[in-house]
Amino acid sequence: MMKGLCYVDDEKIEVREFPIPELEKDTDAIVEINYASICTSDIHIIKGKVPRAKKGIILGHEGVGKIHKIGKEIKKFKIGDHVSINCITFCNECYFCKKGHINNCSKGGWEVGCRINGTLAKYVRVPYADNSLNLIPDNNNDDEEDEDESCDLDDKDFLFVGDALSSGYFGVELGNVKNGDIVGVIGCGPVGLCTLICGKLKGAKLIVFDINDKCLNYAKKCKLADYYINPKNYKTDEELMKKIEEICGEKKGCDCSIEVAGTDESFQMAWKITRPNGIVSLVAMYEKNQEFPLPIMYGKNLTFKTGGVDAIHCDYLIKLIKEKKISTKPLITHEVVFEDILNGINMFKNKQDFCVKIAVRL
Ligand SMILES: [Zn+2]
Numbered sequence: 001m002m003k004g005l006c007y008v009d010d011e012k013i014e015v016r017e018f019p020i021p022e023l024e025k026d027t028d029a030i031v032e033i034n035y036a037s038i039c040t041s042d043i044h045i046i047k048g049k050v051p052r053a054k055k056g057i058i059l060g061h062e063g064v065g066k067i068h069k070i071g072k073e074i075k076k077f078k079i080g081d082h083v084s085i086n087c088i089t090f091c092n093e094c095y096f097c098k099k100g101h102i103n104n105c106s107k108g109g110w111e112v113g114c115r116i117n118g119t120l121a122k123y124v125r126v127p128y129a130d131n132s133l134n135l136i137p138d139n140n141n142d143d144e145e146d147e148d149e150s151c152d153l154d155d156k157d158f159l160f161v162g163d164a165l166s167s168g169y170f171g172v173e174l175g176n177v178k179n180g181d182i183v184g185v186i187g188c189g190p191v192g193l194c195t196l197i198c199g200k201l202k203g204a205k206l207i208v209f210d211i212n213d214k215c216l217n218y219a220k221k222c223k224l225a226d227y228y229i230n231p232k233n234y235k236t237d238e239e240l241m242k243k244i245e246e247i248c249g250e251k252k253g254c255d256c257s258i259e260v261a262g263t264d265e266s267f268q269m270a271w272k273i274t275r276p277n278g279i280v281s282l283v284a285m286y287e288k289n290q291e292f293p294l295p296i297m298y299g300k301n302l303t304f305k306t307g308g309v310d311a312i313h314c315d316y317l318i319k320l321i322k323e324k325k326i327s328t329k330p331l332i333t334h335e336v337v338f339e340d341i342l343n344g345i346n347m348f349k350n351k352q353d354f355c356v357k358i359a360v361r362l
Pocket residue numbers: 039040041042061087163164
């Protein structure tokens with residue numbers, strides 16, 4: 001048996017005993033988790049705001065570990081391989097998978113830690129493991145003679161590849177961000193920070209918005225954006241828009257806004273700061289319906305895109321981390337052992353002690 005963090009009912013979680021998972025299909029793998037993390041989506045599930053989620057499952061959809069068992073049809077991995085887990089389970093064969101829209105896979109989607117047992121336990125069963133896992137190349141396997149610069153990287157460097165970092169990359173892709181674009185990122189939590197990292201990668205000029213100065217200062221400390229704006233420092237929308245126009249010049253707004261905060265205010269702000277004919281990329285997980293003031297929007301000719309992450313660039317993101325072109329390690333402000341998971345959840349939920357991301361050691 002093993003211990004896992006169980007979503008018992010809305011607002012009710014418990015550490016419970018679960019059997020160690022076994023292979024169910026030949027395309028499954030069992031991964032022994034070294035580190036998992038807590039995501040805002042876990043908190044949404046706990047609050048009862050994710051209709052897709054099943055009660056009684058183990059939470060957690062971010063994790064890194066070692067392959068413990070593999071099904072007969074697994075081709076890409078062997079026992080002992082180091083892997084990062086994709087938050088999306090996908091078959092890679094259906095109509096949506098073939099187009100790269102794995103979040104809508106007919107046989108998968110967000111399964112791990114939502115509809116089947118997740119990563120907040122020592123072992124997890126991963127369906128379609130050839131697709132839903134990504135190899136973290138071991139440093140000692142490197143044949144190169146040069147001293148390998150990446151040897152100081154560890155599991156925690158790859159912890160967010162399969163979810164938070166992929167979500168940031170997805171938001172940027174959804175917004176069709178190109179070199180030189182002005183991009184407004186609303187929300188400076190973990191996915192917001194990852195969005196900034198990926199926006200920078202694309203060569204965008206970045207404006208980040210958050211109503212929490214601590215979050216903004218954190219992004220500033222990590223030098224992730226070009227402008228840091230707390231909308232609360234502006235008395236009216238008009239004043240804020242004046243500031244945006246000042247930054248954006250003749251475009252009068254951002255080429256694209258990426259909304260990751262998920263509140264009523266942040267939704268309204270997203271379309272307001274976007275220039276005419278721009279893209280509003282909505283990656284946030286909303287807990288409520290939002291209002292579209294179409295009469296005021298008329299003539300602005302905006303494109304709205306909504307998204308649950310299509311995490312199809314994990315190998316590329318792992319490569320960038322290995323090459324030290326990006327790093328998400330600064331997001332880990334806290335580390336807890338699994339025995340302290342309930343404290344960890346509270347700390348993350350209430351942003352205690354300025355908690356950005358927690359690495360949970362299994
Ligand atoms: Zn998540």
